[in-house]
Amino acid sequence: MLEVQRTNSAPLWQRLFLYLTLSGLAVTGSAWMIIHYATGGFSGEHRPYAMLHQLMIYHGILGYVMAIATGIFLGQHVAAGWRAGRSRATGVSVMILLGVLMSTALVLYYSGNDALRSLASLVHQILGVGVVLAIPLHVAQRIAQPTRAVRAMAADSARETNSSAV
Ligand code: HEM
Numbered sequence: 694m695l696e697v698q699r700t701n702s703a704p705l706w707q708r709l710f711l712y713l714t715l716s717g718l719a720v721t722g723s724a725w726m727i728i729h730y731a732t733g734g735f736s737g738e739h740r741p742y743a744m745l746h747q748l749m750i751y752h753g754i755l756g757y758v759m760a761i762a763t764g765i766f767l768g769q770h771v772a773a774g775w776r777a778g779r780s781r782a783t784g785v786s787v788m789i790l791l792g793v794l795m796s797t798a799l800v801l802y803y804s805g806n807d808a809l810r811s812l813a814s815l816v817h818q819i820l821g822v823g824v825v826l827a828i829p830l831h832v833a834q835r836i837a838q839p840t841r842a843v844r845a846m847a848a849d850s851a852r853e854t855n856s857s858a859v
């Protein structure tokens with residue numbers, strides 16, 4: 694039986710930790726956006742402040758957890774993936790998205806400037822949706838990429854076809 698070789702797999706607990714944290718951020722972030730825009734945005738008359746605040750408490754806590762999850766992947770996975778030369782473009786995209794999300798989150802927490810905060814909020818929301826799409830894409834790429842074992846098998850059968858044709 695063909696054994697599929699994987700070059701940079703992460704342990705199950707690390708993957709679950711990342712996926713659950715990302716899902717929590719996506720759920721709380723999306724719920725905030727739906728309620729915020731459905732009630733007229735920041736100037737909405739019926740803006741449910743308490744509910745939006747509650748969502749942001751959970752979201753902010755999950756943001757810290759996401760920093761830990763990202764750190765776990767930075768430690769070993771990124772370097773090994775880079776050396777293997779696979780999934781670099783989507784891997785770097787995920788890193789940039791997470792970096793900008795964490796930076797804009799700091800602006801959301803600490804900036805006293807309304808214009809800067811609005812800009813950070815917009816960028817954060819767009820990239821938030823972006824990272825929720827980019828991480829599954831990065832993970833799915835490993836399924837789409839032929840593994841070394843599959844490439845070796847294809848090369849073997851091409852060689853056999855060539856030699857039998859001679
Ligand atoms: C330059 C940066 C990166 C590179 C080159 C890279 C490379 C790779 C490669 C080659 C795989 C396929 C693994 C396999 O064959 O089984 C993979 C999968 C994966 N990557 Fe990355 N990666 C990078 C960044 C990241 C980051 C920053 C995260 C998360 C914060 C991440 C999360 C994952 C996950 C969850 C998988 C699926 C692992 C599995 O199914 O076992 N990667 N990556």
Ligand code: HEM
Nearest residue numbers: 718719722723725749753756759794795798801814821822
């Ligand atoms: C690395 C990942 C992320 C981190 C560290 C992070 C962190 C934060 C922090 C600290 C805040 C401010 C909380 C507050 O005002 O009390 C925030 C706001 C927000 N985040 Fe995230 N977040 C991340 C990912 C996401 C994702 C994936 C989404 C959406 C799918 C999202 C959507 C939002 C929204 C809608 C807000 C409210 C913006 C505003 O108040 O104007 N975030 N985030």
